[in-house]
Amino acid sequence: MDSIIFGPAAFNSQVRQCAGALSNVFRRRNLRVLAAKLGCQPLLSQFRHKDRIFGLDLLLESAGQLKQHTYLENSLKRSLIYGNTWSARGLGKDVIHTHEPENLRAVYCRQFNDFVITDARVKHFSTLLGSSVFSTNGAEWKHSRAMLRPAFAIDRAADVDIFERHVQKMIKLIPADGQSVVDLQDLFFRFTMDLGTDIFFGESLNSLQDDVRKDSDARRFEEAYEAAKKHCVRNTQLHPMYWLRSQKGFKEAVVTVQDFMDRFVERALDRRQLLKDSEAQSETFLDEWAKLTSDKVKLRSELLSVLLAARDTTAALLGNLFFVLARRPDVWEKMSSEIQFLQGERPTYEQLKLLKYTKWCMNESLRLHPQVPVHVRTASKDTVLPVGGGKDGKSPILVPAGTAVVMNTYCLHRREDIWGEDAQVFRPERWAASPLDWSFIPFSGGPRRCLGADMAISEAVYITVRLLQHFKEIKAGDAEAWQEDLAVTCSNLHGARVILTPADVDASAGVDSAPITLKGGLECLEVEYPETCLSA
Numbered sequence: 329m330d331s332i333i334f335g336p337a338a339f340n341s342q343v344r345q346c347a348g349a350l351s352n353v354f355r356r357r358n359l360r361v362l363a364a365k366l367g368c369q370p371l372l373s374q375f376r377h378k379d380r381i382f383g384l385d386l387l388l389e390s391a392g393q394l395k396q397h398t399y400l401e402n403s404l405k406r407s408l409i410y411g412n413t414w415s416a417r418g419l420g421k422d423v424i425h426t427h428e429p430e431n432l433r434a435v436y437c438r439q440f441n442d443f444v445i446t447d448a449r450v451k452h453f454s455t456l457l458g459s460s461v462f463s464t465n466g467a468e469w470k471h472s473r474a475m476l477r478p479a480f481a482i483d484r485a486a487d488v489d490i491f492e493r494h495v496q497k498m499i500k501l502i503p504a505d506g507q508s509v510v511d512l513q514d515l516f517f518r519f520t521m522d523l524g525t526d527i528f529f530g531e532s533l534n535s536l537q538d539d540v541r542k543d544s545d546a547r548r549f550e551e552a553y554e555a556a557k558k559h560c561v562r563n564t565q566l567h568p569m570y571w572l573r574s575q576k577g578f579k580e581a582v583v584t585v586q587d588f589m590d591r592f593v594e595r596a597l598d599r600r601q602l603l604k605d606s607e608a609q610s611e612t613f614l615d616e617w618a619k620l621t622s623d624k625v626k627l628r629s630e631l632l633s634v635l636l637a638a639r640d641t642t643a644a645l646l647g648n649l650f651f652v653l654a655r656r657p658d659v660w661e662k663m664s665s666e667i668q669f670l671q672g673e674r675p676t677y678e679q680l681k682l683l684k685y686t687k688w689c690m691n692e693s694l695r696l697h698p699q700v701p702v703h704v705r706t707a708s709k710d711t712v713l714p715v716g717g718g719k720d721g722k723s724p725i726l727v728p729a730g731t732a733v734v735m736n737t738y739c740l741h742r743r744e745d746i747w748g749e750d751a752q753v754f755r756p757e758r759w760a761a762s763p764l765d766w767s768f769i770p771f772s773g774g775p776r777r778c779l780g781a782d783m784a785i786s787e788a789v790y791i792t793v794r795l796l797q798h799f800k801e802i803k804a805g806d807a808e809a810w811q812e813d814l815a816v817t818c819s820n821l822h823g824a825r826v827i828l829t830p831a832d833v834d835a836s837a838g839v840d841s842a843p844i845t846l847k848g849g850l851e852c853l854e855v856e857y858p859e860t861c862l863s864a
Protein backbone atom coordinates (compact mmCIF):
# COMPACT_ATOMS: atom_id res chain seq x y z
CA MET A 329 0.00 0.00 0.00
CA ASP A 330 2.77 2.41 0.98
CA SER A 331 4.59 1.76 -2.22
CA ILE A 332 1.46 2.82 -4.10
CA ILE A 333 1.41 6.13 -2.24
CA PHE A 334 5.10 6.82 -2.04
CA GLY A 335 6.61 4.74 -4.88
CA PRO A 336 8.11 6.22 -8.10
CA ALA A 337 4.81 5.93 -10.03
CA ALA A 338 2.93 7.96 -7.43
CA PHE A 339 5.75 10.49 -7.31
CA ASN A 340 5.68 10.91 -11.09
CA SER A 341 1.92 11.34 -11.09
CA GLN A 342 2.14 14.00 -8.36
CA VAL A 343 4.81 15.83 -10.34
CA ARG A 344 2.57 15.73 -13.41
CA GLN A 345 -0.38 17.07 -11.42
CA CYS A 346 1.72 19.93 -10.00
CA ALA A 347 3.06 20.77 -13.46
CA GLY A 348 -0.50 20.73 -14.84
CA ALA A 349 -1.80 22.99 -12.06
CA LEU A 350 1.14 25.36 -12.53
CA SER A 351 0.65 25.54 -16.27
CA ASN A 352 -3.05 26.28 -15.68
CA VAL A 353 -2.11 29.14 -13.35
CA PHE A 354 0.30 30.55 -15.98
CA ARG A 355 -2.27 30.12 -18.72
CA ARG A 356 -4.95 31.99 -16.75
CA ARG A 357 -2.47 34.73 -15.97
CA ASN A 358 -1.46 35.04 -19.64
CA LEU A 359 -5.10 35.21 -20.67
CA ARG A 360 -5.74 37.98 -18.12
CA VAL A 361 -2.78 39.94 -19.47
CA LEU A 362 -3.99 39.47 -23.07
CA ALA A 363 -7.55 40.49 -22.12
CA ALA A 364 -6.30 43.67 -20.43
CA LYS A 365 -4.02 44.50 -23.36
CA LEU A 366 -6.86 44.18 -25.87
CA GLY A 367 -9.42 46.06 -23.76
CA CYS A 368 -11.61 42.98 -23.22
CA GLN A 369 -14.47 42.99 -20.73
CA PRO A 370 -16.19 39.93 -19.29
CA LEU A 371 -19.10 38.43 -21.22
CA LEU A 372 -21.79 39.01 -18.59
CA SER A 373 -24.75 37.35 -20.25
CA GLN A 374 -24.53 33.69 -19.28
CA PHE A 375 -26.97 30.87 -19.79
CA ARG A 376 -28.65 29.93 -16.49
CA HIS A 377 -27.49 26.34 -16.24
CA LYS A 378 -28.64 23.69 -13.82
CA ASP A 379 -25.43 21.82 -14.63
CA ARG A 380 -22.87 24.60 -14.42
CA ILE A 381 -19.87 22.34 -14.95
CA PHE A 382 -20.69 20.26 -18.01
CA GLY A 383 -23.72 22.16 -19.32
CA LEU A 384 -25.53 18.89 -19.98
CA ASP A 385 -28.90 20.56 -19.35
CA LEU A 386 -28.53 22.85 -22.37
CA LEU A 387 -27.15 20.05 -24.54
CA LEU A 388 -30.05 17.75 -23.71
CA GLU A 389 -32.55 20.57 -24.16
CA SER A 390 -31.07 21.37 -27.59
CA ALA A 391 -31.05 17.69 -28.61
CA GLY A 392 -34.76 17.49 -27.69
CA GLN A 393 -35.52 20.63 -29.69
CA LEU A 394 -33.66 19.29 -32.71
CA LYS A 395 -35.79 16.17 -32.53
CA GLN A 396 -38.99 18.19 -32.19
CA HIS A 397 -37.95 20.54 -35.01
CA THR A 398 -38.05 23.58 -32.73
CA TYR A 399 -34.35 24.32 -32.23
CA LEU A 400 -34.33 27.56 -34.26
CA GLU A 401 -37.58 28.83 -32.80
CA ASN A 402 -36.15 28.27 -29.31
CA SER A 403 -32.83 29.86 -30.18
CA LEU A 404 -34.79 32.99 -31.12
CA LYS A 405 -36.57 32.92 -27.75
CA ARG A 406 -33.22 32.46 -26.00
CA SER A 407 -31.82 35.47 -27.84
CA LEU A 408 -34.59 37.62 -26.35
CA ILE A 409 -33.52 36.53 -22.86
CA TYR A 410 -29.74 36.51 -23.24
CA GLY A 411 -29.15 39.09 -25.97
CA ASN A 412 -27.02 38.97 -29.08
CA THR A 413 -23.93 37.44 -27.48
CA TRP A 414 -23.97 35.07 -24.52
CA SER A 415 -21.98 32.21 -23.10
CA ALA A 416 -22.84 28.73 -21.96
CA ARG A 417 -21.09 25.52 -20.95
CA GLY A 418 -20.83 22.60 -23.37
CA LEU A 419 -19.27 19.35 -22.16
CA GLY A 420 -17.20 21.19 -19.59
CA LYS A 421 -15.99 23.93 -21.93
CA ASP A 422 -17.11 27.51 -22.55
CA VAL A 423 -19.18 28.08 -25.68
CA ILE A 424 -19.93 31.54 -27.07
CA HIS A 425 -23.23 32.08 -28.89
CA THR A 426 -23.44 35.19 -31.05
CA HIS A 427 -25.43 36.85 -33.81
CA GLU A 428 -23.64 40.19 -33.85
CA PRO A 429 -22.59 41.19 -37.41
CA GLU A 430 -19.25 42.49 -36.12
CA ASN A 431 -18.44 39.18 -34.42
CA LEU A 432 -19.42 37.18 -37.50
CA ARG A 433 -17.27 39.40 -39.64
CA ALA A 434 -14.35 38.79 -37.28
CA VAL A 435 -14.74 35.00 -37.34
CA TYR A 436 -15.37 34.64 -41.08
CA CYS A 437 -13.18 37.37 -42.38
CA ARG A 438 -11.03 39.72 -40.34
CA GLN A 439 -9.65 37.04 -38.00
CA PHE A 440 -10.15 34.14 -40.37
CA ASN A 441 -6.87 32.51 -39.30
CA ASP A 442 -7.91 32.43 -35.63
CA PHE A 443 -10.82 30.05 -36.22
CA VAL A 444 -11.29 26.59 -37.74
CA ILE A 445 -14.23 24.35 -38.61
CA THR A 446 -14.93 21.93 -35.74
CA ASP A 447 -13.20 18.60 -35.14
CA ALA A 448 -16.64 16.98 -35.28
CA ARG A 449 -17.27 18.23 -38.84
CA VAL A 450 -13.78 17.25 -39.98
CA LYS A 451 -14.04 13.78 -38.49
CA HIS A 452 -17.54 12.79 -39.55
CA PHE A 453 -17.75 14.41 -42.96
CA SER A 454 -14.31 13.09 -43.92
CA THR A 455 -15.70 9.57 -43.62
CA LEU A 456 -17.93 10.26 -46.60
CA LEU A 457 -16.11 13.06 -48.41
CA GLY A 458 -12.47 12.31 -47.67
CA SER A 459 -10.16 15.32 -47.60
CA SER A 460 -12.13 18.07 -49.35
CA VAL A 461 -13.08 21.74 -49.30
CA PHE A 462 -15.94 20.98 -46.95
CA SER A 463 -14.09 18.85 -44.41
CA THR A 464 -10.64 20.37 -43.95
CA ASN A 465 -8.88 23.37 -42.46
CA GLY A 466 -5.65 25.28 -43.11
CA ALA A 467 -3.36 24.32 -45.99
CA GLU A 468 -5.50 21.36 -47.06
CA TRP A 469 -8.61 23.56 -47.36
CA LYS A 470 -6.64 26.26 -49.21
CA HIS A 471 -5.44 23.70 -51.72
CA SER A 472 -9.00 22.40 -52.28
CA ARG A 473 -10.45 25.88 -52.68
CA ALA A 474 -7.72 26.89 -55.15
CA MET A 475 -8.43 23.79 -57.19
CA LEU A 476 -12.23 24.25 -57.26
CA ARG A 477 -12.43 27.97 -57.85
CA PRO A 478 -11.51 28.31 -61.55
CA ALA A 479 -14.46 26.13 -62.60
CA PHE A 480 -16.84 28.55 -60.91
CA ALA A 481 -15.28 31.52 -62.70
CA ILE A 482 -16.02 30.15 -66.20
CA ASP A 483 -18.82 31.90 -68.10
CA ARG A 484 -21.91 29.85 -67.24
CA ALA A 485 -24.35 31.47 -69.67
CA ALA A 486 -24.84 28.15 -71.50
CA ASP A 487 -26.07 26.51 -68.29
CA VAL A 488 -29.58 27.82 -68.96
CA ASP A 489 -29.96 25.11 -71.64
CA ILE A 490 -29.28 22.47 -69.01
CA PHE A 491 -31.62 24.24 -66.56
CA GLU A 492 -34.36 24.15 -69.21
CA ARG A 493 -33.93 20.43 -69.90
CA HIS A 494 -34.56 19.55 -66.27
CA VAL A 495 -37.26 22.16 -65.68
CA GLN A 496 -39.29 20.61 -68.50
CA LYS A 497 -39.00 17.16 -66.92
CA MET A 498 -40.11 18.62 -63.62
CA ILE A 499 -43.09 20.47 -65.03
CA LYS A 500 -44.34 17.21 -66.55
CA LEU A 501 -44.66 15.81 -63.02
CA ILE A 502 -46.88 18.65 -61.79
CA PRO A 503 -50.61 17.84 -61.98
CA ALA A 504 -52.28 20.10 -64.55
CA ASP A 505 -55.85 19.81 -63.25
CA GLY A 506 -55.63 22.84 -60.97
CA GLN A 507 -56.88 20.68 -58.05
CA SER A 508 -54.32 18.06 -57.07
CA VAL A 509 -51.74 18.77 -54.41
CA VAL A 510 -48.08 18.37 -55.32
CA ASP A 511 -45.05 18.63 -53.04
CA LEU A 512 -42.83 21.03 -54.95
CA GLN A 513 -40.06 20.69 -52.37
CA ASP A 514 -39.68 17.01 -53.23
CA LEU A 515 -39.54 17.88 -56.94
CA PHE A 516 -36.96 20.61 -56.28
CA PHE A 517 -34.72 18.11 -54.46
CA ARG A 518 -34.93 15.79 -57.46
CA PHE A 519 -34.44 18.69 -59.88
CA THR A 520 -31.28 19.94 -58.14
CA MET A 521 -29.86 16.41 -57.97
CA ASP A 522 -30.39 15.91 -61.72
CA LEU A 523 -29.12 19.35 -62.60
CA GLY A 524 -26.12 19.13 -60.27
CA THR A 525 -24.97 15.76 -61.55
CA ASP A 526 -25.44 16.96 -65.14
CA ILE A 527 -23.40 20.12 -64.62
CA PHE A 528 -20.74 18.70 -62.29
CA PHE A 529 -19.91 15.42 -64.01
CA GLY A 530 -21.94 15.37 -67.18
CA GLU A 531 -24.54 12.71 -66.43
CA SER A 532 -27.91 13.32 -64.86
CA LEU A 533 -29.16 10.87 -62.26
CA ASN A 534 -32.62 11.20 -63.82
CA SER A 535 -34.36 11.22 -60.49
CA LEU A 536 -37.22 13.10 -62.16
CA GLN A 537 -37.73 10.12 -64.47
CA ASP A 538 -38.44 7.16 -62.23
CA ASP A 539 -39.47 5.02 -65.21
CA VAL A 540 -36.05 5.46 -66.84
CA ARG A 541 -34.02 4.49 -63.81
CA LYS A 542 -35.87 1.62 -62.14
CA ASP A 543 -33.39 -0.56 -60.21
CA SER A 544 -30.55 1.44 -61.66
CA ASP A 545 -27.17 2.14 -60.07
CA ALA A 546 -28.20 5.79 -59.96
CA ARG A 547 -31.08 4.96 -57.66
CA ARG A 548 -28.84 2.80 -55.45
CA PHE A 549 -26.33 5.65 -55.33
CA GLU A 550 -28.99 8.13 -54.28
CA GLU A 551 -30.30 5.91 -51.49
CA ALA A 552 -26.79 5.27 -50.21
CA TYR A 553 -25.93 8.99 -50.49
CA GLU A 554 -28.98 9.97 -48.41
CA ALA A 555 -28.19 7.32 -45.78
CA ALA A 556 -24.49 8.28 -45.55
CA LYS A 557 -25.33 11.99 -45.33
CA LYS A 558 -27.74 11.32 -42.47
CA HIS A 559 -25.05 9.43 -40.55
CA CYS A 560 -22.58 12.30 -41.05
CA VAL A 561 -25.07 14.88 -39.77
CA ARG A 562 -26.30 12.93 -36.76
CA ASN A 563 -22.75 11.91 -35.75
CA THR A 564 -21.63 15.54 -35.97
CA GLN A 565 -24.59 16.71 -33.89
CA LEU A 566 -23.93 14.02 -31.24
CA HIS A 567 -20.14 14.39 -31.20
CA PRO A 568 -18.27 13.21 -29.10
CA MET A 569 -20.98 10.80 -28.01
CA TYR A 570 -21.80 9.75 -31.58
CA TRP A 571 -20.86 6.12 -30.84
CA LEU A 572 -24.05 5.89 -28.76
CA ARG A 573 -26.06 5.68 -31.97
CA SER A 574 -25.94 2.73 -34.31
CA GLN A 575 -23.49 3.08 -37.20
CA LYS A 576 -25.08 0.16 -39.03
CA GLY A 577 -24.98 0.52 -42.78
CA PHE A 578 -22.77 3.65 -42.73
CA LYS A 579 -19.64 2.03 -44.14
CA GLU A 580 -21.59 0.13 -46.82
CA ALA A 581 -23.36 3.34 -47.86
CA VAL A 582 -20.04 5.19 -48.12
CA VAL A 583 -18.54 2.43 -50.29
CA THR A 584 -21.58 2.48 -52.64
CA VAL A 585 -21.39 6.27 -52.99
CA GLN A 586 -17.66 6.36 -53.58
CA ASP A 587 -17.69 3.47 -56.09
CA PHE A 588 -20.41 5.20 -58.09
CA MET A 589 -18.48 8.48 -58.18
CA ASP A 590 -15.23 6.76 -59.18
CA ARG A 591 -16.70 5.86 -62.57
CA PHE A 592 -17.19 9.51 -63.45
CA VAL A 593 -13.76 10.42 -62.18
CA GLU A 594 -12.17 7.74 -64.33
CA ARG A 595 -14.09 8.91 -67.39
CA ALA A 596 -13.02 12.50 -66.78
CA LEU A 597 -9.40 11.40 -66.52
CA ASP A 598 -9.73 9.51 -69.81
CA ARG A 599 -11.24 12.61 -71.45
CA ARG A 600 -8.49 14.80 -70.07
CA GLN A 601 -5.98 14.05 -72.78
CA LEU A 602 -8.62 14.42 -75.51
CA LEU A 603 -9.60 17.83 -74.19
CA LYS A 604 -5.95 18.87 -74.00
CA ASP A 605 -5.21 17.73 -77.56
CA SER A 606 -8.30 19.34 -79.10
CA GLU A 607 -8.06 22.45 -76.92
CA ALA A 608 -11.82 22.12 -76.55
CA GLN A 609 -13.71 23.84 -73.72
CA SER A 610 -14.27 21.66 -70.62
CA GLU A 611 -17.86 20.61 -70.47
CA THR A 612 -18.23 19.84 -66.80
CA PHE A 613 -16.81 21.01 -63.51
CA LEU A 614 -15.10 17.65 -63.14
CA ASP A 615 -13.33 18.06 -66.52
CA GLU A 616 -12.05 21.40 -65.31
CA TRP A 617 -10.71 19.94 -62.04
CA ALA A 618 -9.21 16.95 -63.82
CA LYS A 619 -6.95 19.40 -65.67
CA LEU A 620 -5.37 20.25 -62.33
CA THR A 621 -4.89 16.84 -60.77
CA SER A 622 -5.01 13.18 -61.67
CA ASP A 623 -5.47 12.11 -58.05
CA LYS A 624 -8.66 10.03 -58.26
CA VAL A 625 -9.46 10.15 -54.55
CA LYS A 626 -9.01 13.92 -54.45
CA LEU A 627 -11.28 14.39 -57.46
CA ARG A 628 -13.94 12.15 -55.99
CA SER A 629 -13.76 13.95 -52.63
CA GLU A 630 -14.22 17.39 -54.14
CA LEU A 631 -16.97 16.22 -56.47
CA LEU A 632 -18.93 14.78 -53.56
CA SER A 633 -18.39 17.93 -51.51
CA VAL A 634 -19.68 20.23 -54.20
CA LEU A 635 -22.68 18.01 -54.79
CA LEU A 636 -23.39 18.08 -51.06
CA ALA A 637 -23.01 21.86 -50.87
CA ALA A 638 -25.08 22.56 -53.98
CA ARG A 639 -27.98 20.21 -54.04
CA ASP A 640 -29.98 20.46 -50.79
CA THR A 641 -29.32 24.17 -50.29
CA THR A 642 -30.78 25.30 -53.62
CA ALA A 643 -33.68 22.85 -53.37
CA ALA A 644 -34.51 24.11 -49.86
CA LEU A 645 -34.35 27.74 -51.01
CA LEU A 646 -36.89 26.99 -53.75
CA GLY A 647 -39.08 24.91 -51.43
CA ASN A 648 -39.20 27.71 -48.86
CA LEU A 649 -39.93 30.34 -51.49
CA PHE A 650 -42.81 28.40 -53.06
CA PHE A 651 -44.20 27.57 -49.62
CA VAL A 652 -44.51 31.33 -49.06
CA LEU A 653 -45.75 32.10 -52.59
CA ALA A 654 -48.62 29.65 -52.11
CA ARG A 655 -49.75 31.81 -49.20
CA ARG A 656 -48.97 35.19 -50.75
CA PRO A 657 -50.87 35.77 -54.04
CA ASP A 658 -49.76 39.42 -53.91
CA VAL A 659 -46.10 38.40 -54.25
CA TRP A 660 -46.91 35.84 -56.98
CA GLU A 661 -48.72 38.56 -58.92
CA LYS A 662 -45.85 41.00 -58.68
CA MET A 663 -43.38 38.39 -59.85
CA SER A 664 -45.65 37.42 -62.75
CA SER A 665 -45.95 41.04 -63.69
CA GLU A 666 -42.19 41.51 -63.66
CA ILE A 667 -41.60 38.72 -66.18
CA GLN A 668 -44.25 39.88 -68.67
CA PHE A 669 -41.57 41.41 -70.90
CA LEU A 670 -40.32 37.89 -71.69
CA GLN A 671 -43.67 37.14 -73.35
CA GLY A 672 -43.52 33.52 -72.26
CA GLU A 673 -40.06 32.94 -73.79
CA ARG A 674 -37.36 31.35 -71.67
CA PRO A 675 -35.01 33.91 -70.12
CA THR A 676 -31.36 34.17 -71.11
CA TYR A 677 -28.64 34.25 -68.49
CA GLU A 678 -28.41 38.04 -68.89
CA GLN A 679 -32.16 38.52 -68.57
CA LEU A 680 -32.15 36.71 -65.23
CA LYS A 681 -30.15 39.61 -63.87
CA LEU A 682 -32.89 42.07 -64.80
CA LEU A 683 -35.42 40.55 -62.45
CA LYS A 684 -35.13 42.87 -59.52
CA TYR A 685 -38.30 41.94 -57.65
CA THR A 686 -37.71 38.20 -58.11
CA LYS A 687 -34.25 38.60 -56.61
CA TRP A 688 -35.69 40.53 -53.69
CA CYS A 689 -37.95 37.52 -53.11
CA MET A 690 -34.92 35.21 -53.14
CA ASN A 691 -33.21 37.45 -50.61
CA GLU A 692 -36.27 37.57 -48.43
CA SER A 693 -36.51 33.78 -48.46
CA LEU A 694 -32.80 33.43 -47.67
CA ARG A 695 -33.23 35.95 -44.85
CA LEU A 696 -36.18 34.30 -43.13
CA HIS A 697 -35.24 30.69 -43.80
CA PRO A 698 -31.46 30.48 -44.26
CA GLN A 699 -30.31 27.07 -45.43
CA VAL A 700 -27.33 27.08 -43.08
CA PRO A 701 -28.86 28.76 -40.02
CA VAL A 702 -26.20 27.78 -37.48
CA HIS A 703 -22.44 27.74 -38.02
CA VAL A 704 -19.85 26.62 -35.49
CA ARG A 705 -16.16 27.49 -35.49
CA THR A 706 -13.48 26.76 -32.87
CA ALA A 707 -10.82 29.27 -31.83
CA SER A 708 -7.48 27.81 -32.90
CA LYS A 709 -5.56 30.28 -30.70
CA ASP A 710 -6.30 32.77 -27.91
CA THR A 711 -8.13 35.60 -29.62
CA VAL A 712 -10.91 38.18 -29.16
CA LEU A 713 -14.32 38.98 -30.61
CA PRO A 714 -15.01 42.70 -31.08
CA VAL A 715 -18.34 42.96 -29.19
CA GLY A 716 -20.31 41.34 -26.37
CA GLY A 717 -18.29 42.36 -23.29
CA GLY A 718 -19.08 44.68 -20.38
CA LYS A 719 -22.42 45.97 -19.09
CA ASP A 720 -23.44 47.44 -22.45
CA GLY A 721 -22.14 44.46 -24.44
CA LYS A 722 -20.04 46.76 -26.61
CA SER A 723 -16.53 45.84 -25.49
CA PRO A 724 -14.35 43.10 -26.96
CA ILE A 725 -14.43 39.68 -25.32
CA LEU A 726 -11.68 37.18 -24.83
CA VAL A 727 -11.96 33.88 -26.70
CA PRO A 728 -9.43 31.37 -25.37
CA ALA A 729 -8.11 28.72 -27.77
CA GLY A 730 -10.47 25.76 -28.01
CA THR A 731 -13.62 27.81 -27.35
CA ALA A 732 -16.49 27.02 -29.72
CA VAL A 733 -18.30 30.00 -31.28
CA VAL A 734 -21.86 29.24 -32.35
CA MET A 735 -23.09 31.77 -34.92
CA ASN A 736 -26.81 31.89 -35.46
CA THR A 737 -27.80 33.34 -38.85
CA TYR A 738 -31.46 32.57 -38.20
CA CYS A 739 -31.48 34.95 -35.20
CA LEU A 740 -29.33 37.53 -37.01
CA HIS A 741 -31.71 37.64 -39.99
CA ARG A 742 -34.69 38.19 -37.68
CA ARG A 743 -33.28 40.96 -35.47
CA GLU A 744 -35.85 43.72 -35.17
CA ASP A 745 -33.19 46.35 -34.42
CA ILE A 746 -31.70 45.59 -37.86
CA TRP A 747 -34.70 44.59 -40.00
CA GLY A 748 -37.46 46.58 -38.32
CA GLU A 749 -40.56 45.60 -36.39
CA ASP A 750 -41.77 43.47 -39.28
CA ALA A 751 -38.57 41.39 -39.26
CA GLN A 752 -40.63 38.15 -39.09
CA VAL A 753 -42.70 39.12 -42.14
CA PHE A 754 -41.92 38.16 -45.77
CA ARG A 755 -41.72 41.60 -47.38
CA PRO A 756 -39.55 41.68 -50.53
CA GLU A 757 -39.87 45.45 -50.83
CA ARG A 758 -37.55 45.91 -47.85
CA TRP A 759 -34.68 45.09 -50.25
CA ALA A 760 -35.14 48.41 -52.00
CA ALA A 761 -33.33 49.93 -49.04
CA SER A 762 -31.80 47.15 -46.94
CA PRO A 763 -28.02 47.28 -46.75
CA LEU A 764 -26.13 44.28 -48.03
CA ASP A 765 -23.63 43.95 -45.25
CA TRP A 766 -22.78 41.51 -42.48
CA SER A 767 -26.40 41.59 -41.27
CA PHE A 768 -27.29 39.28 -44.16
CA ILE A 769 -25.04 36.27 -44.65
CA PRO A 770 -26.97 33.36 -46.19
CA PHE A 771 -23.82 32.35 -48.08
CA SER A 772 -21.47 33.04 -45.14
CA GLY A 773 -18.61 35.45 -45.87
CA GLY A 774 -14.85 35.86 -46.05
CA PRO A 775 -12.42 33.39 -47.58
CA ARG A 776 -14.75 30.41 -46.96
CA ARG A 777 -17.80 32.08 -48.47
CA CYS A 778 -20.01 29.87 -50.66
CA LEU A 779 -18.43 29.24 -54.04
CA GLY A 780 -21.75 28.59 -55.73
CA ALA A 781 -23.83 31.59 -54.60
CA ASP A 782 -24.24 33.10 -58.07
CA MET A 783 -25.00 29.77 -59.62
CA ALA A 784 -27.59 28.98 -56.95
CA ILE A 785 -29.39 32.30 -57.47
CA SER A 786 -29.38 31.98 -61.28
CA GLU A 787 -30.73 28.46 -61.03
CA ALA A 788 -33.44 29.43 -58.52
CA VAL A 789 -34.49 32.51 -60.50
CA TYR A 790 -34.61 30.53 -63.75
CA ILE A 791 -36.85 27.78 -62.44
CA THR A 792 -39.08 30.33 -60.68
CA VAL A 793 -39.56 32.24 -63.95
CA ARG A 794 -40.40 29.07 -65.85
CA LEU A 795 -42.97 28.01 -63.24
CA LEU A 796 -44.50 31.51 -63.25
CA GLN A 797 -44.82 31.26 -67.02
CA HIS A 798 -46.44 27.82 -66.91
CA PHE A 799 -48.84 28.40 -64.05
CA LYS A 800 -51.11 31.34 -63.52
CA GLU A 801 -52.06 30.57 -59.94
CA ILE A 802 -50.65 28.88 -56.86
CA LYS A 803 -52.54 27.89 -53.71
CA ALA A 804 -51.47 26.22 -50.47
CA GLY A 805 -52.16 22.48 -50.41
CA ASP A 806 -52.21 22.27 -46.63
CA ALA A 807 -52.62 24.49 -43.59
CA GLU A 808 -49.26 23.72 -41.98
CA ALA A 809 -46.98 26.46 -40.73
CA TRP A 810 -43.32 26.45 -41.80
CA GLN A 811 -41.31 24.19 -39.50
CA GLU A 812 -37.59 23.58 -39.51
CA ASP A 813 -36.01 20.32 -40.57
CA LEU A 814 -32.38 20.77 -39.65
CA ALA A 815 -29.97 18.37 -41.41
CA VAL A 816 -26.95 19.32 -43.59
CA THR A 817 -29.19 22.22 -44.57
CA CYS A 818 -32.45 23.52 -43.21
CA SER A 819 -35.67 22.93 -45.14
CA ASN A 820 -39.38 22.87 -44.36
CA LEU A 821 -40.44 19.70 -42.52
CA HIS A 822 -43.82 19.81 -44.28
CA GLY A 823 -42.40 20.46 -47.75
CA ALA A 824 -44.07 22.85 -50.19
CA ARG A 825 -47.45 21.22 -50.80
CA VAL A 826 -49.26 23.37 -53.32
CA ILE A 827 -51.93 23.38 -56.01
CA LEU A 828 -50.92 24.93 -59.32
CA THR A 829 -53.25 26.03 -62.10
CA PRO A 830 -51.71 25.94 -65.59
CA ALA A 831 -51.80 29.17 -67.54
CA ASP A 832 -54.14 27.66 -70.12
CA VAL A 833 -56.64 26.17 -67.62
CA ASP A 834 -59.42 28.33 -66.29
CA ALA A 835 -59.07 28.61 -62.51
CA SER A 836 -62.38 28.45 -60.68
CA ALA A 837 -61.20 30.55 -57.74
CA GLY A 838 -58.87 32.97 -59.45
CA VAL A 839 -57.09 35.89 -57.84
CA ASP A 840 -57.20 39.38 -59.22
CA SER A 841 -54.72 39.17 -62.06
CA ALA A 842 -54.45 42.87 -62.89
CA PRO A 843 -50.79 43.53 -63.71
CA ILE A 844 -48.94 45.46 -61.08
CA THR A 845 -46.28 47.81 -62.32
CA LEU A 846 -43.19 47.85 -60.19
CA LYS A 847 -42.07 51.19 -58.93
CA GLY A 848 -38.83 52.05 -60.63
CA GLY A 849 -39.44 49.67 -63.56
CA LEU A 850 -37.13 46.92 -64.61
CA GLU A 851 -33.70 48.15 -63.99
CA CYS A 852 -30.70 45.92 -63.74
CA LEU A 853 -29.78 45.18 -60.17
CA GLU A 854 -27.02 42.73 -59.63
CA VAL A 855 -27.71 41.58 -56.10
CA GLU A 856 -24.43 41.17 -54.34
CA TYR A 857 -23.70 39.50 -51.05
CA PRO A 858 -21.09 40.56 -48.49
CA GLU A 859 -17.76 39.94 -50.16
CA THR A 860 -14.56 38.75 -48.74
CA CYS A 861 -12.21 41.09 -47.00
CA LEU A 862 -9.35 38.77 -47.82
CA SER A 863 -8.78 37.42 -51.25
CA ALA A 864 -10.06 33.85 -51.36
Ligand code: HEM
Nearest residue numbers: 461637638641642645699700770771772776778779780784
Ligand atom coordinates in the same frame (compact mmCIF):
# COMPACT_ATOMS: atom_id res chain seq x y z
C1 HEM B 1 -29.22 28.60 -51.89
C2 HEM B 1 -28.14 27.92 -52.14
C3 HEM B 1 -26.91 27.90 -51.30
C4 HEM B 1 -26.70 28.36 -50.03
C5 HEM B 1 -27.69 29.05 -49.11
C6 HEM B 1 -25.31 28.09 -49.70
C7 HEM B 1 -24.71 28.44 -48.50
C8 HEM B 1 -23.40 28.15 -48.18
C9 HEM B 1 -22.78 28.48 -46.92
C10 HEM B 1 -23.46 29.20 -45.77
C11 HEM B 1 -21.51 28.03 -46.98
C12 HEM B 1 -20.45 28.16 -45.88
C13 HEM B 1 -20.47 26.93 -45.02
C14 HEM B 1 -19.47 27.03 -43.89
O1 HEM B 1 -18.76 27.99 -43.76
O2 HEM B 1 -19.41 26.11 -43.12
C15 HEM B 1 -21.32 27.42 -48.27
C16 HEM B 1 -20.13 26.84 -48.69
C17 HEM B 1 -19.96 26.28 -49.92
N1 HEM B 1 -20.87 26.25 -50.95
FE1 HEM B 1 -22.76 26.95 -50.90
N2 HEM B 1 -24.72 27.46 -50.76
C18 HEM B 1 -25.65 27.34 -51.76
C19 HEM B 1 -25.47 26.78 -53.00
C20 HEM B 1 -24.28 26.30 -53.47
C21 HEM B 1 -24.05 25.79 -54.81
C22 HEM B 1 -25.11 25.74 -55.92
C23 HEM B 1 -22.76 25.38 -54.87
C24 HEM B 1 -22.00 24.77 -56.01
C25 HEM B 1 -22.35 24.81 -57.23
C26 HEM B 1 -22.15 25.63 -53.57
C27 HEM B 1 -20.85 25.36 -53.24
C28 HEM B 1 -20.28 25.62 -52.01
C29 HEM B 1 -18.93 25.21 -51.65
C30 HEM B 1 -17.94 24.47 -52.54
C31 HEM B 1 -18.73 25.64 -50.33
C32 HEM B 1 -17.48 25.44 -49.49
C33 HEM B 1 -16.64 26.71 -49.50
C34 HEM B 1 -15.41 26.63 -48.62
O3 HEM B 1 -15.45 26.03 -47.54
O4 HEM B 1 -14.41 27.20 -49.03
N3 HEM B 1 -23.10 26.20 -52.77
N4 HEM B 1 -22.48 27.51 -49.00
